Amino acid sequence: MRWSDLLRMSAGSLKRRKLRAFLTILGVVIGTASIVVMISLGLGLQQSMYEQMELDGGTTGLTVTGKSGDGMMYSYSTDAGSEEESSKYITDDTIEEIKALEHVKSADPVLNFSALALKGKYEGYLQLYGMTLEAMESLNLELEPGGRLPDPDSPELELVFGNMVLVDFYEKGTGSGYWDTGELPDIDLQNDKLFVILDQDSYYQTQSTPEMGAEGGAEGGENTVRTPKKYVLGACGVIAGGPDTYNTNSYNVLCDIYKLKEYLQKEFRGRAIPGQPTTQSGKPYSQFVYSSASVQADDMENVEELAQTIRSLGYDVYTNVEYINGMKKTLGMVQAVLGGIGAVSLLVAAIGIANTMMMAIYERTKEIGVMKVIGCSLKNIRQLFLLEAAFIGFIGGVAGNVLSLIISAVINVLIPGESLWGTEGNISYIPIWLMLASMGFAVLVGMAAGYFPAVRAMKLSPLAAIRNE
Amino acid sequence: MIEAITVKDLYKLYRVGDSIVRALDGVSFEIHKGEFCAIVGTSGSGKSTLLNMLAGLEKPTKGEIVISGSHIEKMKEDELVRFRREHVGFIFQSFHLIGTMNALENVALPLMFRGEPAKERLRKADRMLSLMGLDRHKKHMPNQMSGGQQQRVGVARALVSDPDIIFADEPTGNLDSHTSEEVMRLMRRVVQSQGKTLVMVTHDDHLAEYADRVFHIIDGKIVKIDVNTSEKNEKGKKYETI
Numbered sequence: 001m002r003w004s005d006l007l008r009m010s011a012g013s014l015k016r017r018k019l020r021a022f023l024t025i026l027g028v029v030i031g032t033a034s035i036v037v038m039i040s041l042g043l044g045l046q047q048s049m050y051e052q053m054e055l056d057g058g059t060t061g062l063t064v065t066g067k068s069g070d071g072m073m074y075s076y077s078t079d080a081g082s083e084e085e086s087s088k089y090i091t092d093d094t095i096e097e098i099k100a101l102e103h104v105k106s107a108d109p110v111l112n113f114s115a116l117a118l119k120g121k122y123e124g125y126l127q128l129y130g131m132t133l134e135a136m137e138s139l140n141l142e143l144e145p146g147g148r149l150p151d152p153d154s155p156e157l158e159l160v161f162g163n164m165v166l167v168d169f170y171e172k173g174t175g176s177g178y179w180d181t182g183e184l185p186d187i188d189l190q191n192d193k194l195f196v197i198l199d200q201d202s203y204y205q206t207q208s209t210p211e212m213g214a215e216g217g218a219e220g221g222e223n224t225v226r227t228p229k230k231y232v233l234g235a236c237g238v239i240a241g242g243p244d245t246y247n248t249n250s251y252n253v254l255c256d257i258y259k260l261k262e263y264l265q266k267e268f269r270g271r272a273i274p275g276q277p278t279t280q281s282g283k284p285y286s287q288f289v290y291s292s293a294s295v296q297a298d299d300m301e302n303v304e305e306l307a308q309t310i311r312s313l314g315y316d317v318y319t320n321v322e323y324i325n326g327m328k329k330t331l332g333m334v335q336a337v338l339g340g341i342g343a344v345s346l347l348v349a350a351i352g353i354a355n356t357m358m359m360a361i362y363e364r365t366k367e368i369g370v371m372k373v374i375g376c377s378l379k380n381i382r383q384l385f386l387l388e389a390a391f392i393g394f395i396g397g398v399a400g401n402v403l404s405l406i407i408s409a410v411i412n413v414l415i416p417g418e419s420l421w422g423t424e425g426n427i428s429y430i431p432i433w434l435m436l437a438s439m440g441f442a443v444l445v446g447m448a449a450g451y452f453p454a455v456r457a458m459k460l461s462p463l464a465a466i467r468n469e
Numbered sequence: 470m471i472e473a474i475t476v477k478d479l480y481k482l483y484r485v486g487d488s489i490v491r492a493l494d495g496v497s498f499e500i501h502k503g504e505f506c507a508i509v510g511t512s513g514s515g516k517s518t519l520l521n522m523l524a525g526l527e528k529p530t531k532g533e534i535v536i537s538g539s540h541i542e543k544m545k546e547d548e549l550v551r552f553r554r555e556h557v558g559f560i561f562q563s564f565h566l567i568g569t570m571n572a573l574e575n576v577a578l579p580l581m582f583r584g585e586p587a588k589e590r591l592r593k594a595d596r597m598l599s600l601m602g603l604d605r606h607k608k609h610m611p612n613q614m615s616g617g618q619q620q621r622v623g624v625a626r627a628l629v630s631d632p633d634i635i636f637a638d639e640p641t642g643n644l645d646s647h648t649s650e651e652v653m654r655l656m657r658r659v660v661q662s663q664g665k666t667l668v669m670v671t672h673d674d675h676l677a678e679y680a681d682r683v684f685h686i687i688d689g690k691i692v693k694i695d696v697n698t699s700e701k702n703e704k705g706k707k708y709e710t711i
Contacts, residue, residue, distance in 0.1 A: 005581050016569055370565040373526065374626065375554025376582045378547050463526050 001380045010387035013360065021392065024349075024356040028396020028442055029403055031346030036404035036430060036438045037411075038342035042335035044429040049327055053320055059300045060105070063318045064098065064293040064310055066090050088314045089277060089289040098295055101309055103302040108135035109290035111257050113264065113275065116203060117169075118195040118230070122185045124169030124177075126196065128159075129249075130257030135294055136160075141249065144190060147237025150256045157196075157233055157259045161189045163241035164250035178243065189238050198267045199228035201274070229267060261288060300324075346442070350449040353392050357385060357453035365460060372462035385454035386447055393446020397439035404430060404438075472535075473634055473666040474500040474523065479532035481518050481689075492518040493529070494689035500682075502633075505660050505667045507680035512672060515689040517638065520670045524557060524636045525549040537633050554582055558627030558665075560637035560656075564619040566611040572598060572622045573607045579630040590629075597625040601655065617648035624656060628663070635660070637669040641676060653679045 014021045053059055066089040088094075090109060098107040111130035116123060136149050141160070143149075150158035169185045170177035178184055187194075197203045206227055239249055264273050265288075276289055295310070297303045300321075307317045361368070368381060408428040415427055481493040492515045500506050510516040521527040523534060525541045534542050537556050544552060553559070558579075566575045573594050580590035598607050601621040611619055620640060627635050640656065641649035657679050660667045669680065677683045678697060685693040 001582055002584050002586070005584075005587070012569060366565065367567060370561070370567070371578075371582070372550060373524070373553065373559050373561075374579045374582070375550060375557075375630070377550050377554070380582065461526075463521060 001376070001383075006380065006383055006387055010384050011391060013364070013384075014388055014391055017360070020356060020359070024352050024392050025396045025399065027349035027352040028346070028393055028446065029400040031342070031349035031445075032397050032400025032438050032442045033403040033407065034345045035339060035342030035441075036401060036434060037407050037428065038338035039335060039434060039438075040404065040408050040428040040430045041411075042331065042338045043431065043434065044427045045334065046331045047426075047429050049331070053324065059320060059324060060297045060303060061320070062295040062297060062303060062307055062310065064090065064094075064107075064295055065291070065316045065318070066094075066289070067314060067316050089287070090291070090293050090315075091287040091289055093287070094315070095290075095293055097313065098293060098310060101306065103298050103306045105296040105298045106134065106138065107293055107295045108132045109257060110135070110292045110294050111260055112291035113198070113260065114200070116197040116200050118197070119169075119185075119187050119192060121172050122169045122187060123172050124165070124185075126159075126165065126253045127251060128260060129252045129254050130260035131254060131294075132257055136254060138296065139249065141237075141254075142240040143237040144240050146190065147235075147239075150236050150254070150259070152256045152258060154236075154256075154259070157231065157255055157263055158236040159233055160237045160239065160254040161235050162250040162252045162254075163239045163245065163247075164243055165189070165253060167243050168251065184243060189235050191234075193232050193234045195230040196233045197228050197230055198264060202228040231263070257290075346445055349396065350445045353389055353446050353449035354453060356392070357389050357450045358456075360388070361385065361453050361457045361460070364457075368457050368460050369462045372460070378458045382454045382458040385457050386450050389446045389450020389454070390443050391446070392450075393443040394439065396446070397442030400442065401430075401435050401438060404435075471502040472499045473502040473504070473537065474668070475533070475535040476523070477533040477535075479519070479522065479534065480530045481515070481522065481527070482530045491689050493522070496532075496686075496689070496691055498684065498691060498694070500666060500668060502666055503660075503664045504682065505657065505680045506669070507677040507683045508668065508670045508686055509674060509677045509683055510672065510686035514686050516670045516672075516686050518689075519686065520636055520638055520668065523668060524559065525553060554579065554630070556633045558630060558632040558635040560620070560623050560627045560635065560640045562639040562642040564611070564616070564623045564643070566619055566622055566626075568611055571608050571610050572603060572614070575611070575622055576625045576629050579626060583630065594625070594629055597629045598622070600659070601625045615648075616644050617651060620644060620648075620652050621655065624652070624659070628659060628665070632665070634666045634668065637667065639671055640669060641671070641673075649676065 050059070092109070095107050095109050098104060108131060111128075113128045113130065115126045115128050117126050133149060133152050141149070143160070147160070150160060166184050166187060166189065167178045169187065171185075239247070241247065241250070268274075275291070295306070297306050303319050303321045307319050307321065310317045371381065372378075408426075408430050411428045412426040476499070477497050479493050479496040480491070483490045483492055494515075496519065508516045508519060518527065522529050522542075523536070525544065529542050532542065533540060536552075539552065541549065541552060566572075567578065570578070573591060576594035576597055577587075577590040580593060581587075585593075595607065598604065601624060603618060603621055603625070606614055606618055606622075609618075611622070614622070620643075623640075627637075637656070641652055644652060653676055656667065656669075659665070669677075671677055681697055683695040683697065684691050685695070
């Protein structure tokens with residue numbers, strides 16, 4: 001028999017008993033939908049975890065920091081240089097060294113510096129992150145309209161403000177900020193210029209002097225307080241989002257690293273820049289030291305190996321890999337459990353298919369016999385019944401997927417992702433492969449359930465047909 | 470004369486409880502090509518068993534059946550199905566048309582099993598139905614037709630694949646006597662004009678008169694072979710000339 005005839009005949013026999021076919025298919029629909037929806041919940045969880053991971057620096061990122069001999073982070077300890085021999089700092093040489101390693105896609109220095117910003121009656125701390133332009137581009141920042149990344153050739157230090165920077169600003173007099181009043185300071189980061197003070201120590205000394213009275217004043221005089229320079233800096237861009245949408249750089253202020261370095265070296269000429277290691281005598285270290293290096297591996301698989309290599313060079317490395325691996329294991333288990341729950345209902349549906357097919361064969365015993373007598377091959381008979389069962393599986397699979405999409409949409413509308421996992425994204429996520437796989441699985445289940453009935457039909461004696469009733 | 474069917478020492482034994490029933494007890498005969506044979510006997514005489522074995526639906530206990538040069542007693546089930554598909558047509562007592570197909574599709578069914586394209590097989594089926602005088606019933610479903618019409622569709626189905634041999638198992642058993650005569654005359658005419666070999670089982674001596682030869686079977690043994698001449702066969706011939 002031709003395939004087209006086989007298909008037509010088996011579809012035709014399905015149409016004969018519409019209600020029964022419908023009920024059997026309904027079983028498959030429910031089975032498929034429960035599997036798909038269950039797995040989609042697991043996938044939604046996975047996706048939101050990956051999104052979270054992306055916010056936390058991605059899956060291929062490594063953060064390399066230096067190591068100081070006394071075990072303390074150099075950035076918080078000005079006397080870390082006491083055991084210079086065993087200390088490792090991130091310098092330009094380090095960056096070059098890492099870049100030369102295998103599996104490294106990019107390596108860029110990062111300079112973290114805390115500065116004070118003043119604007120009208122408000123003041124706030126800025127976490128300045130000096131980065132190279134390439135590194136900033138690779139962050140794929142979403143800026144408010146009109147914004148752009150800092151131009152390294154610009155004469156001024158251009159800033160990209162995080163969308164939540166203003167949250168940390170407070171009123172000078174009362175000390176109340178966003179968290180107290182619920183109102184953001186009246187500052188338009190995009191257009192307003194801020195006074196930025198890099199040398200905070202000097203600033204506070206000048207600030208506190210008058211308040212400390214005569215005694216303090218005398219002391220202050222002795223120390224020849226330097227008046228810190230107030231830089232008037234403007235934004236070239238603001239990261240998109242309001243005060244509630246968190247991302248990695250929400251609280252940060254990004255700027256060009258070389259510009260920042262230049263500013264710092266100018267501001268602290270002849271002195272140690274805060275955060276820079278010093279020699280025992282308090283002199284600055286011979287080379288400029290960055291806070292950390294942001295390294296991107298070429299693939300997630302190589303992150304661990306790369307981390308080991310860099311550790312063996314004597315640096316501290318932080319990656320998300322351990323976390324990701326643990327998470328993967330958990331997710332795999334969650335998905336297996338959810339899929340298993342769904343699979344039970346598909347199993348029940350499979351029993352339904354087997355039952356329906358057995359019924360169909362009893363009903364059509366005569367017809368099967370006649371077909372055999374007039375020359376329908378055994379193989380064709382088996383194919384006819386297998387196809388019929390596969391049809392049930394296929395129709396059920398398609399309808400089940402449609403149902404799952406509806407259920408998934410309803411779940412996502414009713415329960416936003418934030419409420420459950422604190423991140424954006426959908427609770428239920430149905431990728432194309434899940435739809436195709438579930439349909440294929442439904443067909444497979446249908447055929448498996450239809451196999452024994454089909455073999456039974458094939459083995460029916462043709463004599464039964466011509467036996468006179 | 471060319472032998473279409475040769476049967477030699479055919480036995481079929483059934484075990485019923487402790488005793489053994491001999492449904493066929495050493496049957497031997499030949500049927501010539503183009504011959505119309507009737508096997509006549511009462512119920513339980515073994516006539517249906519004989520037909521089933523000729524059609525390869527039952528295995529003989531012992532003996533040989535040679536049809537168109539092939540030993541069908543040695544064939545496996547799938548070989549038998551293929552053999553029937555290529556060489557045999559079958560007419561049933563209760564018609565056994567597929568209820569969900571119209572007359573045309575029913576007739577085309579054996580051709581579908583052969584894998585003929587739809588257009589071709591429907592053309593052949595159409596021609597066959599016209600030959601049966603069922604022009605107006607081609608699109609009718611089996612339950613929209615009378616018994617006689619249904620059996621004529623059954624005859625068309627048996628003939629459409631152009632088989633060497635046609636087996637008919639009580640073809641008029643479910644029809645009234647008038648319709649029976651009609652169907653018999655039709656079969657007679659077709660066999661004669663197309664040169665087919667037809668083997669028919671019946672319990673009705675009167676209907677057997679349409680055949681060229683009549684095998685009388687009692688208790689699994691052929692007891693008498695009548696050769697019809699002149700008058701009885703004239704019925705068919707007369708019909709043909711009308």
